[in-house]
Amino acid sequence: MMLVVGVLPILAAGGFALYSVTNSHIKSVNDIEKNLLNQKAEEVDSFIKGNLESINLYVALGDLDAEFSPAAQKTYLTNIMAVSPAIEDIYFFHPYTGEITARVARDFEPSTQALAESRAELPDFRFLRNSFDESVKDTDVFYVGPVNITPRGPEIEVAATVKNFTSSIISFVGARISLSELQNIVEASVLGETGYVYLTDSAGRVIAASSEKTTGATGVDVVGLVHKIDSPQMTLVAEWPVSEAYAVLANLRAQVVGFSFLALLAVVILSIFLANKIVRPIRALEEGTKFVAKGKFDEPVSVKTGDELEELAAAFNKMTEGLKELEKLKDEFVFIAAHELKTPVAAIKGYLSLVRDGLAGKVDDEAKQFIDKVIAANTRLVKLVEDLLEVARAEAGRIKIDVAPTDVVPVVRETLSELKPLSDEKNITLVYQPAGGIPRVLADAARVREVLVNLIGNSIKYTLGGGTVTISHEVRAGELVTNIKDTGIGISKEAQAKLFEKFYRVQTPQTAKITGTGLGLFIVKQIIEKMGGKIWFESQEGKGSTFSFSLKIV
Amino acid sequence: MRKTYIFIFAGGIFLALAFLFFIVGKSTEGQGAHLYRNSDANISKINLTVFYTVPKDKMPYDFETVMASLEPALEEASAFHSLQFVDKSWIQYSIYPTVLKLERDSFFYDTEDTSRGNPNALASITEEIKDNNLIVEKKGEFTVLGIIYEGLGAAGALSEDSKLGSFILSRDFITREEYVLSRSALLYHEFGHTLGIPDLYDLDTGEAFTSDIMGGGRQEPLEANYIEISTLKEMGVL
Ligand SMILES: [Zn+2]
Numbered sequence: 001m002m003l004v005v006g007v008l009p010i011l012a013a014g015g016f017a018l019y020s021v022t023n024s025h026i027k028s029v030n031d032i033e034k035n036l037l038n039q040k041a042e043e044v045d046s047f048i049k050g051n052l053e054s055i056n057l058y059v060a061l062g063d064l065d066a067e068f069s070p071a072a073q074k075t076y077l078t079n080i081m082a083v084s085p086a087i088e089d090i091y092f093f094h095p096y097t098g099e100i101t102a103r104v105a106r107d108f109e110p111s112t113q114a115l116a117e118s119r120a121e122l123p124d125f126r127f128l129r130n131s132f133d134e135s136v137k138d139t140d141v142f143y144v145g146p147v148n149i150t151p152r153g154p155e156i157e158v159a160a161t162v163k164n165f166t167s168s169i170i171s172f173v174g175a176r177i178s179l180s181e182l183q184n185i186v187e188a189s190v191l192g193e194t195g196y197v198y199l200t201d202s203a204g205r206v207i208a209a210s211s212e213k214t215t216g217a218t219g220v221d222v223v224g225l226v227h228k229i230d231s232p233q234m235t236l237v238a239e240w241p242v243s244e245a246y247a248v249l250a251n252l253r254a255q256v257v258g259f260s261f262l263a264l265l266a267v268v269i270l271s272i273f274l275a276n277k278i279v280r281p282i283r284a285l286e287e288g289t290k291f292v293a294k295g296k297f298d299e300p301v302s303v304k305t306g307d308e309l310e311e312l313a314a315a316f317n318k319m320t321e322g323l324k325e326l327e328k329l330k331d332e333f334v335f336i337a338a339h340e341l342k343t344p345v346a347a348i349k350g351y352l353s354l355v356r357d358g359l360a361g362k363v364d365d366e367a368k369q370f371i372d373k374v375i376a377a378n379t380r381l382v383k384l385v386e387d388l389l390e391v392a393r394a395e396a397g398r399i400k401i402d403v404a405p406t407d408v409v410p411v412v413r414e415t416l417s418e419l420k421p422l423s424d425e426k427n428i429t430l431v432y433q434p435a436g437g438i439p440r441v442l443a444d445a446a447r448v449r450e451v452l453v454n455l456i457g458n459s460i461k462y463t464l465g466g467g468t469v470t471i472s473h474e475v476r477a478g479e480l481v482t483n484i485k486d487t488g489i490g491i492s493k494e495a496q497a498k499l500f501e502k503f504y505r506v507q508t509p510q511t512a513k514i515t516g517t518g519l520g521l522f523i524v525k526q527i528i529e530k531m532g533g534k535i536w537f538e539s540q541e542g543k544g545s546t547f548s549f550s551l552k553i554v
Numbered sequence: 555m556r557k558t559y560i561f562i563f564a565g566g567i568f569l570a571l572a573f574l575f576f577i578v579g580k581s582t583e584g585q586g587a588h589l590y591r592n593s594d595a596n597i598s599k600i601n602l603t604v605f606y607t608v609p610k611d612k613m614p615y616d617f618e619t620v621m622a623s624l625e626p627a628l629e630e631a632s633a634f635h636s637l638q639f640v641d642k643s644w645i646q647y648s649i650y651p652t653v654l655k656l657e658r659d660s661f662f663y664d665t666e667d668t669s670r671g672n673p674n675a676l677a678s679i680t681e682e683i684k685d686n687n688l689i690v691e692k693k694g695e696f697t698v699l700g701i702i703y704e705g706l707g708a709a710g711a712l713s714e715d716s717k718l719g720s721f722i723l724s725r726d727f728i729t730r731e732e733y734v735l736s737r738s739a740l741l742y743h744e745f746g747h748t749l750g751i752p753d754l755y756d757l758d759t760g761e762a763f764t765s766d767i768m769g770g771g772r773q774e775p776l777e778a779n780y781i782e783i784s785t786l787k788e789m790g791v792l
Pocket of ligand 1: 744
């Protein structure tokens with residue numbers, strides 16, 4: 001959930017970034033080309049205009065038919081050509097006859113025959129003559145012809161009116177203007193490393209180009225843009241191979257994807273970290289409650305998050321301390337109560353025996369029966385008091401155990417002979433066939449006996465309608481393990497978990513008649529652990545149980 | 555099974571289209587120029603043979619001198635042609651290695667009137683050269699016969715079946731000092747007629763309709779010349 005919440009916006013942002021970067025880049029590639037072509041078009045235009053300006057003549061003559069002699073005309077033309085390097089050929093032609101009256105060419109002396117040719121009759125020039133007929137005043141009339149491809153380079157033929165100072169047209173001037181300069185203009189175009197610009201005439205012929213390559217016909221995909229020029233009709237074309245034009249885009253795209261991926265990774269890691277930060281203290285608290293449930297109050301929960309969770313843990317620990325205090329008070333109460341009960345109960349036991357044996361007067365059979373019942377009840381009470389005292393001691397860490405090298409075999413034999421009447425009564429066979437050389441263990445013989453009485457006693461108690469209780473030993477990793485195996489009723493799974501707890505007794509219809517304090521296994525566990533051993537069991541309901549305890553071999 | 559057939563069928567169509575695309579695409583792409591207003595006659599490659607011809611009754615001019623002017627003029631004309639035709643047509647020229655003595659006197663070729671360029675001489679000499687098997691027509695090439703004539707004349711024409719072009723140009727235009735600047739242009743102007751291009755000036759008044767090689771430009775240096783866009787469009791160049 002946390003992941004989804006974190007990841008979705010990043011994916012969305014990444015996608016949007018990609019989209020906008022792509023869009024804006026395509027737009028900027030277009031803008032670059034547009035700006036370049038605009039600039040080039042302006043340069044081309046100003047080149048053409050500059051040359052037209054140079055033939056826009058005002059001759060220092062008063063009126064139409066004043067002597068504008070061929071010699072004077074030629075001087076004029078020579079001067080114009082001297083300052084206009086693009087002019088290849090320039091000539092005056094007569095407003096009426098169209099006859100060329102003077103002509104200067106840059107590379108050659110025009111032939112007399114060519115001079116006689118009436119160029120002004122060319123159809124393109126006729127409109128100029130018409131403008132003359134309409135007596136255009138104060139207006140500059142220019143003619144700009146189409147681009148001609150000549151061996152010396154592309155050219156245009158232009159013409160204009162020649163006026164005197166009263167703005168009367170006194171002649172026409174025509175000129176051929178080389179467009180070779182346009183190559184310099186176009187050549188000076190920079191469009192990345194691989195982009196190029198070229199200029200074509202109205203028929204699509206290339207006039208100038210910044211590169212050998214001039215069209216997309218090379219089979220390379222290009223981002224192209226076209227700019228039309230009016231006078232003369234030409235077309236500027238910019239072509240930028242996609243591989244380079246959009247290379248920046250590919251880079252940017254890779255960066256956006258990479259960044260999004262990193263952000264994604266960061267979110268995933270961060271969310272895992274945050275989840276841990278929140279979950280771990282809760283887990284710690286949960287573990288704490290488990291300890292409390294088991295009655296262990298000296299395991300404080302450690303949470304250092306500096307927030308409400310830490311406060312909660314602190315409160316939890318305070319509660320555990322309180323519980324521990326209560327537990328201690330209870331233990332003390334039990335110990336004192338048991339201790340105080342022990343003397344009167346022992347006294348009762350003693351005096352009851354005396355009464356039963358008739359030392360306090362004759363006792364008839366009926367009374368004897370009642371007294372026996374009282375004695376039996378008191379015996380149980382004595383046992384309970386002893387167990388309670390033992391538990392209290394164990395919890396206070398005051399069980400007295402004197403560990404010494406001990407031979408377990410005789411202890412087992414003694415216990416078995418002690419319990420034999422009980423087993424015989426229930427038709428249970430006690431089996432014990434120890435092999436020779438059972439190693440001695442570090443233990444308190446009296447306590448081991450207590451343990452055996454308890455465990456074997458339980459086996460007998462919980463084996464109903466005959467059976468077998470088998471005692472065996474095995475040596476395992478420096479320890480002697482003693483197994484007490486019965487064919488009894490077994491222990492249910494739920495019961496197994498709580499078996500070693502104080503006052504716990506298995507509650508089933510089968511066990512209802514079996515007496516006990518529920519303290520035996522608890523005490524046994526304390527004793528074994530005090531001697532440095534362990535106790536455990538395996539059990540299957542209806543098939544029997546095997547209790548085992550280990551003791552360290554000397 | 556049926557699916558397989560569909561696949562094969564579709565694949566076949568695809569291949570056919572691809573084939574068409576390449577073939578058709580190629581053929582239109584590589585299409586050369588053609589004769590003026592005659593798109594059936596391809597002139598991608600023009601085979602021009604030039605003869606210096608002298609009527610029986612005339613003395614030939616120094617052959618070496620003629621060659622010294624003719625060769626550069628042809629070279630210039632050939633380069634001009636390639637430039638104007640944007641490499642959609644090119645001229646392969648050769649010069650007949652000796653003076654070609656004609657079978658008849660100049661009177662026969664000149665007749666009386668040479669004002670329109672002497673087409674009479676052009677026709678007669680072309681016929682004579684053809685009859686003597688002096689030209690080799692190669693398949694796929696357009697053949698042009700150039701006649702430098704010891705006598706008057708400047709004309710160019712296309713045979714009636716549009717198979718052969720020939721032009722005539724007086725030896726004067728080649729060797730005389732006053733035509734140094736314009737001889738290549740004159741030569742190309744007449745050559746232009748062999749491709750079917752008409753004159754673009756008034757034959758009676760000399761008034762030019764255009765400044766290009768077929769108009770006023772024929773008397774200008776070839777260096778400054780060009781062919782009109784409208785003419786090139788009629789020849790499949792633009
Ligand atoms: Zn002509």
